[in-house]
Amino acid sequence: MRSFSLSNSLPTHPALHRHFKPHSRQAILQCWQNGRASCWPLINSVRINGAPKVQTKGALIKTLASVADVSLEQEAATPSLPKGDMWSVHKFGGTCMGSSERIQNVANIILRDPSERKLVIVSAMSKVTDMLYNLVCKAKSRDDLYLSALDDVFDKHMRTAKQLLEGEDLAQFLGQLHTDVSNLKTMLRAIYIAGHATESFSDFVVGHGELWSAQMLSYAIKKSGQPCSWMDTRDVLIVNPTGSDQVDPDYPKSEKKLKEWFSSHNPANTIIATGFIASTDDDVPTTLKRDGSDFSAAILGALVHGRQVTIWTDVDGVYSADPRKVSEAVILPTLSYQEAWEMSYFGANVLHPRTIIPVMRLNIPIVIRNIFNLDAPGTVICEQPIDEAMDDETADNNINKLVKAFATIDNLALVNVEGTGMAGVPGTASAIFSAVKDVGANVIMISQASSEHSVCFAVPEKEVGAVSAVLHSRFRQALEAGRLSQVEVINNCCILAAVGQRMASTPGVSATLFDALAKANINVRAIAQGCSEYNITVVLKQGDCIRALRAAHSRFYLSKTMLAVGVIGPGLIGRTLLDQLRDQAAVLKEEFNIDLRVMGITGSKNMILSETGIDLTRWRELMKENPEKADLDRFMQHLQENHFFPNKVLVDCTADTEVANRYYEWLKQGIHVVTPNKKANSGPLDRYLKLRTLQRMSYTHYFYEATVGAGLPIISTLRGLLETGDKILRIEGIFSGTLSYIFNNFEGTRAFSEVVAEAKEAGYTEPDPRDDLSGTDVARKVIILARESGLKLELSDIPVRSLVPEPLRVCSTADEFMKKLPSFDAELAKERNNASDSGEVSLSLPLSLSLPL
Numbered sequence: 001m002r003s004f005s006l007s008n009s010l011p012t013h014p015a016l017h018r019h020f021k022p023h024s025r026q027a028i029l030q031c032w033q034n035g036r037a038s039c040w041p042l043i044n045s046v047r048i049n050g051a052p053k054v055q056t057k058g059a060l061i062k063t064l065a066s067v068a069d070v071s072l073e074q075e076a077a078t079p080s081l082p083k084g085d086m087w088s089v090h091k092f093g094g095t096c097m098g099s100s101e102r103i104q105n106v107a108n109i110i111l112r113d114p115s116e117r118k119l120v121i122v123s124a125m126s127k128v129t130d131m132l133y134n135l136v137c138k139a140k141s142r143d144d145l146y147l148s149a150l151d152d153v154f155d156k157h158m159r160t161a162k163q164l165l166e167g168e169d170l171a172q173f174l175g176q177l178h179t180d181v182s183n184l185k186t187m188l189r190a191i192y193i194a195g196h197a198t199e200s201f202s203d204f205v206v207g208h209g210e211l212w213s214a215q216m217l218s219y220a221i222k223k224s225g226q227p228c229s230w231m232d233t234r235d236v237l238i239v240n241p242t243g244s245d246q247v248d249p250d251y252p253k254s255e256k257k258l259k260e261w262f263s264s265h266n267p268a269n270t271i272i273a274t275g276f277i278a279s280t281d282d283d284v285p286t287t288l289k290r291d292g293s294d295f296s297a298a299i300l301g302a303l304v305h306g307r308q309v310t311i312w313t314d315v316d317g318v319y320s321a322d323p324r325k326v327s328e329a330v331i332l333p334t335l336s337y338q339e340a341w342e343m344s345y346f347g348a349n350v351l352h353p354r355t356i357i358p359v360m361r362l363n364i365p366i367v368i369r370n371i372f373n374l375d376a377p378g379t380v381i382c383e384q385p386i387d388e389a390m391d392d393e394t395a396d397n398n399i400n401k402l403v404k405a406f407a408t409i410d411n412l413a414l415v416n417v418e419g420t421g422m423a424g425v426p427g428t429a430s431a432i433f434s435a436v437k438d439v440g441a442n443v444i445m446i447s448q449a450s451s452e453h454s455v456c457f458a459v460p461e462k463e464v465g466a467v468s469a470v471l472h473s474r475f476r477q478a479l480e481a482g483r484l485s486q487v488e489v490i491n492n493c494c495i496l497a498a499v500g501q502r503m504a505s506t507p508g509v510s511a512t513l514f515d516a517l518a519k520a521n522i523n524v525r526a527i528a529q530g531c532s533e534y535n536i537t538v539v540l541k542q543g544d545c546i547r548a549l550r551a552a553h554s555r556f557y558l559s560k561t562m563l564a565v566g567v568i569g570p571g572l573i574g575r576t577l578l579d580q581l582r583d584q585a586a587v588l589k590e591e592f593n594i595d596l597r598v599m600g601i602t603g604s605k606n607m608i609l610s611e612t613g614i615d616l617t618r619w620r621e622l623m624k625e626n627p628e629k630a631d632l633d634r635f636m637q638h639l640q641e642n643h644f645f646p647n648k649v650l651v652d653c654t655a656d657t658e659v660a661n662r663y664y665e666w667l668k669q670g671i672h673v674v675t676p677n678k679k680a681n682s683g684p685l686d687r688y689l690k691l692r693t694l695q696r697m698s699y700t701h702y703f704y705e706a707t708v709g710a711g712l713p714i715i716s717t718l719r720g721l722l723e724t725g726d727k728i729l730r731i732e733g734i735f736s737g738t739l740s741y742i743f744n745n746f747e748g749t750r751a752f753s754e755v756v757a758e759a760k761e762a763g764y765t766e767p768d769p770r771d772d773l774s775g776t777d778v779a780r781k782v783i784i785l786a787r788e789s790g791l792k793l794e795l796s797d798i799p800v801r802s803l804v805p806e807p808l809r810v811c812s813t814a815d816e817f818m819k820k821l822p823s824f825d826a827e828l829a830k831e832r833n834n835a836s837d838s839g840e841v842s843l844s845l846p847l848s849l850s851l852p853l
Contacts, residue, residue, distance in 0.1 A: 081259045087306035088115035091122070091275065091297035095314045096371045097213045098126035100163035105371065107220040109312070110270065119304060121233075121275040121297040122217055124209025125160065128153065129276075132206040135184075139191040146188055154181045157212050169219040176215065180208055203277070204285040207234070210274035210293075218272040227268035234285055236261050237278035237299060245289045249299050249358070250281065258303055273300060294352035298366070302358035308365045311351065316370045317379035318343070318350050321406045321553045325546050327644070330557065332404060333377070336384040336501045339404050340366070342535045346407035346497040356381070384501055402509050403500040403556040408549055409444060413464035414490040414525060414539055417471065418454030421483025429455055435474040439466040445495060445537050447526045456526050458539055464489055493525065494545040498536045498552060510536055516555035519699040520646040521670020522548045551646035561593060564645035566600045566635060567653060570623065572763040573676060574601075574653035582616035599642060602635045609638045632659070640669060652677045655767050664691055667700045676706035681787065682780035685794055688787060708781045710737070718788055728789045735781050738764045738772040748836070752828040753821040760818070768814040775800035803828075 090113070092106050110120055123129075131153050138146035154177065161173050184205060191197045211232060218230035236257045239247040261267075275293025280286050288295045294311060301309040317331040318340070335343070335350075337360040344353040351366070359366055369378040422428045429448070432455060436443060441463040448455045459467055471487045478484040503509045510529070513536055517524060526539035540548050554561060565581075567574055581596065588594040597613030606627035608614060614622065628634075639648050650666055652659050652675040660679035664687070667673060681688055681704055695702045705715050721728065734740050741764050745755045756773070759765050771777045779798040786793050802809070804817075805824045811817040 081255070081262050081304070082117065083305040085305075085307040086116040087301075087304045088113055088118050089297055089301040089304070089306040089309040090118065090120045090312060091293060091309065092120070092312045092371070093293060093314075094123040094126040094128070096312050097122055097124070097217070100160045102371075103160070103164055103213070103217055103220055106217060106312075107224065109371070109374075110221060111224055111226060115307070116269065117304075118270045119300055119306065120217070120270070120272045121293060121300060122210065122213050122272060123275050123293040124213050125156065128156065128209035128213075129206055131156075132209055133202070135188060136191065136197050136202045136205050139188040140195060140197050142192055142195055146192065147185070150181065150184060150188065157216075161216055164216060165219050165223065169223060173215055173219055177212065180211070184208065200284045200286060203287045207274070207277035207285060207287060210276050214272045214274045221270060221272070226270060228270045228272060229265060229267035231261065231265075231267070231271050231273040232277075233274045233296060233300070234277050234279045236273075237288075237296065238281055239278045239286060239288065240281065241286065247278070247286065247288060249278075251299075251303070251358075253281065254299070255303050291352045294355040295358075298355045298358040301364055302362055305362060306364055308367055309359055310367045310369055311355075312369050312371045314370060314372055315368075316373055316376040317368050318381075318405070320404065320557060321549055322408070325408070326406075326550055326553050328557070329553065331376070332379050335379060335381045335404060337381060338534050339499050339501050340381045342497070342499045343405055343407050346409055346495065346499070346535070346537075351381075402502045402506055403498045403513075405499050406549055406553055406556075407497050407499065408545055409495040409497075410542060410545060411461045412444060412458045412493045412495060412539070412542075413461045414456055414458050414493045415464065415467055415471070416454060416456040416486070416488040416490065417475075417484065418486060418488070419478070419482070419484035420453065421478060421481075422453060422455070431474065432471065433457075435470045436467055439463070439470050441467045445526070445528050445539065447528045447539075458493065458495060458526070461491060461493075464491070490525065492542040493539050494542045496538050496540055496545070496548050496552065498556070499534060501534055503534065503536070512555060513538075513552055515699075516551045517548055520547055520551035521698070521700060522551065546644065547646045550644065554646065561595065561647065562645045563594060563596045563647050563649050564599045564639060564642050565596060565649045565651060566602070566639045567598060567651045568602055568632075568635075568659055569652065569654035569656070570601050570603055570619075571653065571767060574651075575620075577651065577653060578616055578619055585616070597645065599645070600635050600638055602630050602632065605630050607631070607635055609635070611642065632662075636666065636671075640671065648672065649674060651675065655679065655771065657683070661687075663702065664694060667691070667694050667698065667702060670698075670700055672701040672703075674701075674703045676704075676710075678707045678777070678780040678784060680704070681707060682783040682795055685787075685792055704784075708784050715784075715788060718785065722789065731785055731789075735778045736772060738766070738769075738777070742772075746832060748829070748832065751822065751825040752832075753818075753825050756821060757818060768817070770804050770809070770811075770814070770817055774802040774804045774809075 096106055097103055110118060135146050135149050138149055157177055161170060165173060214230045218228045221228040236254060238250040238253040238257060240250055242248050275296040277287050297309050318335060319329040320332055321329040323329040337356050340350055341356045344350045363383060366381040367378050370376050417432055441459045443457050443459055445458040468487060468489050475484050498513055522540060522544045524538045528537040567578060588596055598616060600609045601619060606623060607630045608622050608627055648671045650671050650673050655677055657679045660677050663673050663680050680691060708714050738759060741759050742755050746752055756769055760769050765772050766777055779795060779800050782798055783793055783795050808817050808820055
């Protein structure tokens with residue numbers, strides 16, 4: 001520091017007249033007269049002419065101290081660290097810094113930022129950190145290829161620099177790059193010889209990626225004419241290791257170091273800082289561990305009290321769910337700090353889990369932006385926005401808006417420790433988790449019943465073997481004595497977490513979540529919810545993960561209800577249904593928010609399957625052009641295994657007994673069944689009762705309205721009467737439109753076989769007309785209505801007179817029956833004439849069913 005004679009008094013000090021403008025000089029002198037020690041803040045704040053600025057101010061303070069006889073040496077030596085809203089803090093990840101073009105794009109974004117001061121934190125170029133870690137691993141394992149791997153790192157940065165920089169800037173960077181690589185070769189050689197590397201050695205090596213990317217970016221900004229400085233954050237950030245893969249920032253020491261750095265470097269208003277790397281209190285290089293650049297940005301943003309911290313990435317913001325699993329996931333405009341914290345913990349691609357802590361203390365917003373889509377506003381993470389606050393009444397009416405987002409963690413195992421000896425015994429849980437800590441396992445979630453009979457917790461599946469072994473060893477005596485009954489491991493699990501700050505104290509959120517999961521036929525294995533109620537966590541089977549995520553997201557976000565439909569039997573009824581679905585698809589989407597996709601169509605011989613939905617304008621052509629051989633098991637497997645559609649619906653348009661016999665199995669699998677097939681509900685009574693019991697116990701729907709009365713709501717009307725306490729005394733009506741048509745047209749002028757053929761061609765009969773002519777179809781309808789009314793009847797309890805000639809009852813197919821029917825026309829005509837002569841011919845066939853009181 002330049003010094004002046006201590007005998008000089010401030011009013012005559014030559015530097016005062018040389019470097020300060022008249023109005024500033026007058027203010028300083030007035031301040032000196034009023035209280036000389038108070039001149040320091042004023043001198044430090046006013047603008048001066050010429051250079052050196054900091055040295056001149058320091059000299060003036062020393063002179064002031066001598067004149068005023070006060071010791072301001074400590075204050076003079078304390079540099080000024082500007083803080084406040086003038087700072088805009090940015091962080092750019094490896095993807096953003098992945099090439100020379102992308103680095104230049106980052107530079108352009110910084111240049112367009114109008115903030116007074118800019119602090120920019122950068123990661124290493126994409127994949128460079130992994131390459132550097134790989135260098136250390138190769139050297140430790142004495143693999144000679146570490147040298148060629150280092151050459152690859154050097155070449156990557158040299159090529160990038162040559163494309164980005166030029167002239168003196170390029171020469172300076174390449175000179176530093178050569179020096180750094182030479183030093184790394186020496187260090188890696190030492191690691192190679194020792195066959196070992198300390199953590200600090202490894203951290204020193206891998207930190208070079210950030211050093212090089214920060215220097216290249218600073219040169220790129222200088223190239224545009226804007227002054228720019230770069231900061232090695234190992235000189236500033238001080239952290240204390242607290243355990244495996246975790247460090248705690250030392251904020252007071254880091255702030256002191258940052259002030260010293262400002263004092264010694266006199267940086268420009270734009271500073272490029274290295275992310276990820278730091279130093280210990282002993283000046284040993286270290287890192288903030290994997291993905292720590294976000295954490296670096298938050299720490300530095302807090303140290304300068306920045307206006308906001310912008311995290312630049314390759315997505316438009318934070319999604320309500322993983323868009324790779326839920327195509328309808330939406331960008332969230334805002335998140336509270338607590339919501340972002342919860343989501344990052346549960347694996348959502350939001351931030352480094354600890355990033356929120358430094359900025360939350362100072363209420364500094366974090367903005368997630370997409371560097372490849374600058375028009376997207378991104379997601380703002382801050383205190384809960386005022387416009388999102390709701391009173392209890394509003395919250396009750398907006399249950400769908402209480403959950404912000406969903407996140408999942410895959411590949412977990414659930415460990416269940418249970419036994420009557422645990423209840424009321426202090427220290428059991430402590431002993432369990434102490435043992436788990438000893439093997440270094442990460443406990444993701446804990447759940448314990450209030451009875452204390454069991455404790456279950458989730459750990460990564462790769463760690464569960466060690467956890468199980470240590471628990472069996474630690475509690476061997478308790479297991480042998482029976483105080484603990486088992487240590488059970490349930491593999492192939494995942495976690496689904498629903499996150500939302502406004503869930504707190506709002507009734508119905510959990511019920512809505514579990515209702516959505518139940519309707520998708522998803523079993524919950526464990527549940528956890530903290531008293532803060534920011535998240536509800538459930539453990540599920542891994543195979544149910546995507547389906548559960550989609551079902552929950554659809555329920556809370558009111559996205560389209562997605563139905564995966566399989567149609568069995570593309571005959572007259574089936575093809576009519578498919579044509580109706582084709583015509584109504586747009587209406588279902590727009591007016592009813594239902595996205596219905598037909599994923600498969602199968603007949604008795606051929607079938608077609610699709611992963612995304614069959615084009616219903618061409619389904620007939622597809623059935624002819626490229627069908628598969630019909631296989632009902634394969635058909636149902638295809639429908640069941642499509643995890644992107646949580647709701648599966650099977651429509652049976654056949655009259656097949658074999659298909660009807662499988663309804664129970666499908667319903668148990670969570671597949672909804674819709675059918676006009678009467679065989680299930682009029683078959684054996686015990687099978688019918690099992691179906692109805694399963695329907696009542698589960699959330700799976702079984703709709704069979706069309707089994708009686710075609711499109712008329714007969715069954716639902718009957719059920720409504722019974723549910724409101726009415727007693728059904730008598731049901732009367734024409735139970736067979738088919739027989740009514742046949743006999744109305746069998747007037748004696750046409751052959752019976754001709755009338756039946758006409759009815760079959762018009763689609764009035766069952767696929768096999770014998771079901772109508774035998775009276776079986778009518779009997780099945782009677783049985784269905786009787787059972788719905790509470791009667792426990794078998795089909796054999798209904799007396800029926802068949803109109804099928806005895807010899808034709810054994811025909812193997814409906815076609816064979818229709819070919820042979822004309823040979824019985826004369827016999828049937830005679831029977832009709834006899835009935836006419838006896839006055840027993842009617843234009844309709846009323847049939848009544850009387851029920852006992």
